[in-house]
Amino acid sequence: GTVVFTIAAKGKAGDLAFRAARAALAARAASPRSRTAITIGRAAEAGGVLVGEAADRASEMMTSLSTAGKPGDIGIDPATARLLADRFLVRPRENGALLVSEHAAASLGAVDLAGPFVGRERELDYLHSLVREATNERHARTILVTGAAGSGKSRLARELLGRVGDEPEIWVLQGDSLTASTPFGMLRPFLRKHAGITRGESGEAAYGKLHDVVASVVAGSDVDRITEFLAELATVSKDGPQSRALAAAQRDATLMGDQMRRALTDFIAASSTARPLVIVVEDLQWSDRATLSFLEAALRILEASPLCLIGLARPEAKADVVALFGDRSVHEVRLEPLPRAASLDLASSLLGRSPSDDEVGRIVDRAGGNPFFLEELVRASAAGSSMALPSSVLSVLEGRLEALPPEARRTMRAASVFGRSFWQGGLAELLPKVDVASHLDLLDRAEIIRRSPTSRFDGQIEWTFRHSLLSEASYARLPEKDRQRAHRAAARWLEEAGESDPTLLAEHYERGGEGKSAIGLLAGAAHLALEATDLELCITLSERAIRCGATGAELGGILADDAEARQWLGQNPEAVGSAQRALGLLEWGSTAWCRAATVAMTAGSRTQDREAVSQVLDALLEMDTGPDAPSDHLNLVAQAAIQLVFLGSLDAADRVLARTPAGLSHRDPGQAAWLLRARAWRALAAGDPAAYGTLMRHSAIAFSEVGDMRNACVQHVNVAYAAVLLGQYEDALSGLRAVIEESKSLGLIAVTAVARHNLGIALARAGQMIAGEAEERAAVQSFRSQGDRRMLAASLGYLAEILALRGDLAAAEATGRQAVDESPERSPVRAITLANLASVLLQRVVSRGEIRARPENAATAREALEHAQSARSLLDALGGVDEGEGLILATYARALAAVGRIDEARAAVSRAAYRVRERADRVGESHQANFLDRVPENVVTLALEEALEDLDE
Incomplete structure (x- = not known):
């Protein structure tokens, strides 16, 4: 049937509309499928029937809601909508609007x-x-x-x-x-x-x-x-x-x-x-x-x-x-304590009678400028206890609670188990033998709780403690045994009512002593925290789930999330450990297994844990990577290939990339983006910076197609880096400055650091040494805080080069030695930092325009050759590096010449010059001039080749 409510026109129209709207929302909370119409205007009663334009509009609206509306709709006419717009969320509809909810501010x-x-x-x-x-x-x-x-x-x-x-x-x-x-x-x-x-x-x-x-x-x-x-x-x-x-x-x-x-x-x-x-x-x-x-x-x-x-x-x-x-x-x-004068005014107003100055003074002294405490003290005074006012707000609240009937206090304690907000049905579940409704009414009249106009759960009346201190005081009085039992019952009731917050439910189960029931909830919450980039919380929730007794594949999934969170935090050794444990528990090739394998590869590469990398590689070579392979498999292939390039395992990277299907970009841009990125790094390791830049640009486009702005931003850094490698410093500067703003807007600290790392060297090579040094030092600090050894070593290497360009060779040498110390053993960045250090040492002992070291500096020249030989040997062992091959070959030739081994130097520089010209042919005519004339190691190589040819021994 239909029920008609009227509100007499006493007061402003806006106030009347507000009262009607709140009543309608409360009715919907109690009866979620009911339809309601609210109109405002003139009406009269005739023979027990409401007539008039407001009644007619309400009738028409109810007919419309019944035929075209949905259960729970609250229709309002245009006049009411205008009155409610500032305090309620309303959604326009034909001939009026729908009342959605009360604005939270109300x-x-x-x-x-x-x-x-x-x-x-x-x-x-x-x-x-x-x-x-x-x-x-x-x-x-x-x-x-x-x-x-x-x-x-x-x-x-x-x-x-x-x-x-x-x-x-x-x-x-x-x-x-x-x-x-x-x-x-x-x-x-x-x-x-x-x-x-x-x-x-x-x-x-x-x-x-x-x-x-x-x-x-x-x-x-x-x-x-x-x-x-x-x-x-x-x-x-x-x-x-x-x-x-x-x-x-x-x-x-x-x-x-x-x-x-x-x-x-x-x-x-x-x-x-x-x-x-x-x-x-x-x-x-x-x-x-x-x-x-x-x-x-x-x-x-x-x-x-x-x-x-x-x-x-x-x-x-x-x-x-x-x-x-x-x-x-x-x-x-x-908010400091209220001034005494303000407290006196407030206390006098709240007492509502003609209190004595002494009474008001005692209340104000005890309140200490806390308005809530002052209000509670006024209540205590009004109840006749002004001669023995409590000395703390907790004492006030305890006294107030003690004044309530025992069953009302019990109802409050049970309500506090849910938190500040609770539901009448939930209390009935916790207190099946108590007349909950009557005690809630009593607590409402006592101004301890208030009824909420809406409810989170359909058909459930929601109540709220008027202050969090009231719920905290009630919860503190709950015996531990009763507390556990109440939390278990609250968890079950909330689940049945439709609560979807996994951490909230897990909290109840844990406090209720049922940790096993919390495992799945905590695992889900940990994954949600990972999505939210709340990495510390992800680890905390994962650890809680493990302590609750997670086992088997469920434990494996938890460890996979933990490993990924630790990797993003730079806790790479711990990430490898969690990932390896997860791999032993998860189904081979599953989504979670692939995620754990990716972390094992990436974090293993950063820590030079070749055993962890090898374990994944062996499994990867047996994995289905054909045209119909799962997305997880193909993404893992791409990630693995990138890490293998960074490790210098180029043959292994080639074997992995050879197993990927063709034409992927037309079917799935997200997968294609990762594979393009992997092929770009492989092209760079082969000495083709132009192809590297082109592939990275296509990868950025593919990432953008699927909305992956984080990785698109990473690719924009790589595109700008390609310009650095080609000697196109002006293009690099504009690209890197733009991507720094982009990465900052996305909150990508690690990406910003890489961009500043490349910006530093680009500025220095373009002649802006002071600005370049500042950017590179900022990058060094960021990589150090992230715990990224590979990038820290690379950034220190660039800083050493910048300091050498400025002429501060002592600082450049010290920084170069730091770079070598930070670089992982048998890694491409180790080869680069060794060559960089050797280059700085050679600048200290070989005069401008000369080839051989001064006799008094022979020992330093020999040390430079030792570092250069180590870099060259590591390059040969790795089969290539993602950057710095030209620097390594040129520095080795310079070092040989510096110690007087001229024939060997000619052979070495011949190989280096051949590689420079080979790469120049690959980059194409449009890039060749900058590549040959502005990239330092290329200029040094070709100049040394000419000098050694003309040298008369």
Whole structure:
């Protein structure tokens, strides 16, 4: 049947519409399939029937909802939509709109003091100025409001949002102690609520709602991409075929994280373009790192946008926020204790009668400037205990709880097991013999809890503690035995209710003493953390799952995630260990096995662990890599070939690449991108920098096709590096500067470091030695912090060359020796750093225009020859290097000449000159002039060949 509710026209129309909207949302929470219509206007009762234009519109709307709407729809007429637009999310429809949800800002701060807003006027003015600056001057701001529990952070935020008015859109994200370890524990529920998605809703319906919200601010083809990856964030499934970008991301956790971050940034950009945006994070001390890191990336990229992030946190959160936001300016507003005069005004107002000065003074003295404490002390005074006021807020709360009936206290303790928010049905599960409803009503009247206007779970009434301290105090009074039993029951109820947060459920099972039930949940959460690039959390969750007793293939998958996270953190030896353990537990050739094998190859290459590399290589040569092979197999082939080139195992790289199918780029650009990249490195090792650049350019295009902007950015670095190798320094400089900005916007620290490494040498060779040295030193510092030995050694080698170009040969020698010390044994970079050191030593002992070393420097010349011989021998043993062959051959010839072994020097330089001309033929006529005249080792080789020919012994 149909039920008609009317609200008498007492008060402003906006207030009436607000009350009706909240009632409709509460009704939908209790009855998710009901349809509701809200209209505003004149009506009259005639014979027990409501008549008039408002009633007629409501009837027409109900007919429309019944025939064309969906269960749970709340229709509103245009007049109501206009009244609700600032405080509720409404979605246009024919002849009106649909009410989706209440804006989070409307319910910001579960505790509202009845007294005046006093003592924080200065902080409010400062915050308002920062928000105005962000929104009016289009300059994104990050603000951190810190204060002890109960200091009034939420109240201050409410006053601020009231002052900024209706112009900016307000998003509010809520931290929770139980979901602090859940990747996107704040962002996921916000996105679902923002789109009006309810639990139990079909995937198609939920996806449609999300798509509509995105389409309301985003234009063009980006709508589908942004929706697709926001759906991954919000755990909303999509029916129908997937895009290539999503399919590629599902094979690569890092790519998935990049795509989700990009989608959120683009959504925030579009939202703040349509209307200035203020994002408030409540209880930031309980925020999850994944959400905060995504928000930090958005603010960094959208620096020139009308955007403001306001975090409300306890003081201990400051260090983590500052560390995460790095060099971004974080404006901190510290809430000190309220001044005494303000506390006196507030206490007098809250007491609501004519208290004595002595009574007010005692309350204010005990409160210590904490507004929440002061309110609780006022309650204690009103209850007749003013002569013995407690000395701490915990004592106040304990006294207040003790004044409640025993069953009400028991209900509170059970509710606290769920956290700050809980559900009536869940409490009934925990307390089957208790009249939960009546005790909740009593707690509501006592202003300890409040009923939420909406619920996360369909058909369940949701309640919230008015302050986190109330839930914390209740939980602290729960006996350990009861606590375990309650957590187990809460976990089971939440799973049945549709809770999808794996870390939250695992937390309940672990606290309930059922670790086995938490293993799968923790494993899923660890993989989600890996996608979110919250690598430390991924490792922590993996370790928790292992401690809970994970075994077999499940343990193998957990170790594969752990290995990948450690690799990205630069913990390469530990990554190899986890990957090798995973390979022994996982099904050969499975997706997880291929991921672990990739880490074993990559981290093994970086640590020169040839046994780990060999183990994977042997298995790889038996793997199906034909036209119909799984994507995981082909990606592993490409990754393995790249690492084998870096190790100098060129024959093995050739055997691997020979097994890849032709024509792959037409079927799967994502797979083709990796294989093009592998072939590019092999071309460079063969001495063809032009082909290297061309293949890297095609690889970048293929990565971009599947939305893999991280790897496209890496390829742009490699394309610019090819210009360095060809002596085209101006092209290299413009390309590297552009890619540094690109990598910074994507938050790719490692890629930025490689770009600065190449920019340093390009600047120096173009004559800008001071700028080049600064860039190279920054790269050295970054590689050292990442623990990347190969790139650290290479960067130190470039720095030694730059210092030599500046004429500081003593510093160049010291740096060159560091480079050799850092380079892994029997690696291509070892050969390059040895040749680089030998070259610096030769500059110290051979005068300009001369060939032989001065007699007094014979010992140094012999040392230079020793290093040059070692580099040459290593080059021959490896069969080639990815860069530096010309330097190695030229330096060896120079060293022979320096010690007077002229015939041997002529033979060596002949080989070196032959290789220079051979490579020059390969690069093509358009590149030959720069390649021969501007690449230092090529210039030195050809000049030495001519000098030795003309030398009269």
